[in-house]
Amino acid sequence: MRLFLPAMLLAAGIPFVGLGQEAPSTPDTAYYNSYGERLSSRVGAMRRVVVTPTPAGGMVHRIYDLEGHCLEQIPYADKAGKVRDGLALKWFASGEVKGRRLYRDGQLNGQLQLYYLDGTVQMLEFYEKGVSKSRLCFEPNGQPSECPRDKTGSRTYASYRKGESVLSKEVGRAVQLLQLPLPPGSKGERVIVACMVGIDGQIHETQVYKSVGPQYDREALRVVSNLRSDWFPELESNEPIESFYMVNVDFIPEP
Template structure:
């Protein structure tokens, strides 16, 4: 699935953050990506162009195009930095036929998911309510019913249960509270984003919301030390996934670090 977000942030906190958002609207952001959706420094060697457009300081849309100008996908978000989808996601085949349609509400699938073959024939139909699938059907290219199979399988981390909590705990174990931040009593939550490639490698680590340069840098260093994942799947094929993890730095008598909970979305 494209742009699916598993979000574990408290809804009340999110509403408060949105209502308190500053009026300044970030400018249109244009990026170029290769065939594996890695961000490039220029259009040289690029296969896609991504445009991120904000409606306000946090919400907006992400539109992706082939370099020919043909549309590839579009997605609406209520909180872009935290990858919280809200609205419609759609993608298209190379021949211009609709490939995917998905409805999201506050980061959860809520409504329909429809996938199509390049011929226009329906491939998969699912219904969702509050992120839970309530119905699902699969079809052949000739329109004949198929046994239902899961569309998306998240990457699995090779520790604990391999889930989002295992990722957060693995990051926490690798972090050393920076002495300067500890001495100054600096605490806070760092949001770090990274990609798990279709081969399972951790790449493109970046801080999307920081606290202090020392804490931000330590968080990035810890994420870069994560082990390789078992790759995630989409419709049976390995795909890259993007994770956003809130890591909370909290000072106690033992100077412990407490991690938040991760959210994830296919990188394309």
């Protein structure tokens, strides 16, 4: 099974960056090492990230290796680079499409597709509002196969650079206690925020996973969003990948 994407990219309004094309000329260029740490120059860098504004008021992140090959392209609906919206793509260094996924309002929606180097489909996974509904996997010859499970031994999960204990303290200090009534006998409330940590070690999306109420939720999102550049990305087989991380934001009444 082979699929080809240039026509779909043009239909989606997203420019295609192919093998050998130069990165867009823009001052918003940064270099990162394999741990997602931002560097002051390309010395020791593994990736180059170029951010290009779009006419609709959003932006496109393009991630290059040091040889100039575009490895990934991610569209955002906002200038802050938090809400993914549109067709995101990954390429092999040789230029063939490695994967495509569609976002709507910051959530995976529709079919995620992964490919072998020769263009044969490796996996098809269907999402609805960020939730995986079904998945099919294929051998290189196109025959259906059992989908592999994650190998936790080859995975290092995303983490806060300064450590979990420091994260809890910094969140606690940043929370502005709201003058809102708590349930009788309550010793406090907890909002849980799910944040997407990108391969650049920054938070690109935040959404409330466990809600207390609109005002508490807004304050929790504000606190977590201010921590957007202090993360190590998740590593899979020593390659940085995007992932979600849960942050607890506690509202404890003053004694």
